[in-house]
Amino acid sequence: MLRTRVRGExxxxxxxxxxxxxxxxxxxxxxxxEREVExxxxxxxFGVPAKWALRTSRPTTRTRTPSWTRRGPRSxxxxx
Numbered sequence: 001m002l003r004t005r006v007r008g009e010x011x012x013x014x015x016x017x018x019x020x021x022x023x024x025x026x027x028x029x030x031x032x033x034e035r036e037v038e039x040x041x042x043x044x045x046f047g048v049p050a051k052w053a054l055r056t057s058r059p060t061t062r063t064r065t066p067s068w069t070r071r072g073p074r075s076x077x078x079x080x
Contacts, residue, residue: 004054004057011054011057012057013050013054013056013057014053014056014057015053017037017049019053020033020049020052020053020056021033021034023056024052024056033052036048036052037049037052
């Protein structure tokens with residue numbers, strides 16, 4: 001399964017439409033998801049499911065991104 005980082009947390013989003021649907025916590029969310037997915041255009045075929053997959057993602061670990069990486073693109077680790 002795909003792992004990615006969202007807001008410094010490693011997450012494992014669902015990899016299928018069925019997995020996303022199962023991960024949604026309420027009937028209202030599932031209904032909204034169904035409406036949106038059933039009406040997406042070809043140009044949104046990847047973006048819309050990805051948005052929902054990330055929305056349902058839960059952290060896989062409790063580790064956070066080291067603080068020095070949040071300082072900006074030119075920051076370096078403390079040991080360098």
